[in-house]
Amino acid sequence: EAGVVQSPRYKIIEKKQPVAFWCNPISGHNTLYWYLQNLGQGPELLIRYENEEAVDDSQLPKDRFSAERLKGVDSTLKIQPAELGDSAVYLCASSLGSGRWGEQFFGPGTRLTVL
């Protein structure tokens, strides 16, 4: 079974530039999450999707961050414009519903460096 796929793995941009991250969850997983992980910290939730609906985006900085999950499968997270403080690892995770929500499976992440 293929795991969660993310691309790119690394991205270096200058501040004020836009950037986008892509995630393909495990087949059949209806729930998709985007997390932000700063150096030396645990991941923190940005947004959660149930199928194509964003059911929890309370931690997403909406002035510059946006996300979409068209057709309830792949998802894209965008930052525009990027700031120096956005340098971090962006992790995508997915899970099944029906009582197994806790078992979230993570992709390798996209390491973003903003110069």
Next chain:
Amino acid sequence: GQQLNQSPQSMFIQEGEDVSMNCTSSSIFNTWLWYKQDPGEGPVLLIALYKAGELTSNGRLTAQFGITRKDSFLNISASIPSDVGIYFCAGLGYSGGGADGLTFGKGTHLIIQP
């Protein structure tokens, strides 16, 4: 955002020793999970705990869901070099729309000296 209190922050041990780490929260969680993260990779699920008081093993790993639902611990027996990495605890709550995102601890960095 909120993070769980995980301790110790780091551990330097000899190969073959047992390891113990724990996690506490001011909030109740319905599910506790333990993940391991290697450099440049995403967290990998080790153990999931769904009931208060539950004790679950996965090979040399044993984890328990605290009775109060506010804590959990992870033990690793007879450590080996590949156990090196960062271990995260995570708590999961449930809202009306389904399972919430995970709330993570800051991690325990395990270093093994041969």
